[in-house]
Amino acid sequence: MVILKTSQEILKMRKSGKITAAVLAMMGQLARPGVTTGELDRKAEQLILDMGGKPAFKGYMDYPSTLCTSVNDEVIHGMPGDRVLEEGDILSIDTGAVLEGFCSDAAVTLPIGDISEDASRLIETTRRSLEEGIEAAKAGGRLGDIGCAVQSVAEGAGYSVVREFVGHGIGRKMHEPPNVPNYGAKGTGIRLVGGMTLAIEPMVNQLSHQVKVDDDGWTVRTKDGGLSAHFEHTVAITDEGIILLTVL
């Protein structure tokens, strides 16, 4: 069952989203060669608490951290720790906050120092695929419109989209129906209506779309070792248009 949100509830999610956006803005300042992913995680948690929220990921299905930090061939759910970021790495940071009972969820992929042109093109394409996916989300449209837009941008640039992990509805819970795949056909899937709140999150791989999960049970990486990028926003669909919830 898709849970539709009232405008008051969307306003609460917007407040929660501002915390998530602030964390990602701060991470953009801090992520540089020589810093460990664990240090980023501690600063992120402190900021969320300072802003009156709670980390949404910590404790979720026993996940131990505030951030997911996925480096290079890691797609998502990389766990912060002692890994030292190096010049040329790309770092995907995914995080979420809970405020007044409502969750928000967003991600960015950041360049660490100077990165290769290939890596930079992957990041820009993934960012653009999210923008196009958001652009395609309209009340009256279909869920498949979003996936189709994301997939067209990613595959149009010669990349592939991950199939095993998808975006999701979000609200009082981190994951609510419906699933929001990053692939699909225009005009298919459930109808999008005002009050839906979705986390749209393209995961785009440089080479094949196939992924595998590490022995830690969390870290997802590309099977072929190619790079992967990830961008995400929580959005609200309203009859007046789409509202980005995880922006400053």
Added chain:
Amino acid sequence: MSECEEVKLGQLVISKMGRDRGRLCVIVRRLDDRAVLVADGRAHKFSRPKRKNVKHLIRLNNVDERLEEKLTKGIEVTDQEIAETLDGYRAKD
């Protein structure tokens, strides 16, 4: 960021405390070592900026040079200019 010791006019900041938490603003005046005035051109107009403790701000590395120059020289800045500068940053992010 908090690592960046110096507070600059025209520097972009995010409020992390108070009713405006999460709001992107720009520093328009330094009051003392601990406090600044910030504006975003909308909720906090340039004519009535908000006083903030610097500890309650996330200081970004972004300093808008055009605003910095005007603010340093004491030239009037419009709310529209501030709002557009902040929108430009949001769009990039």
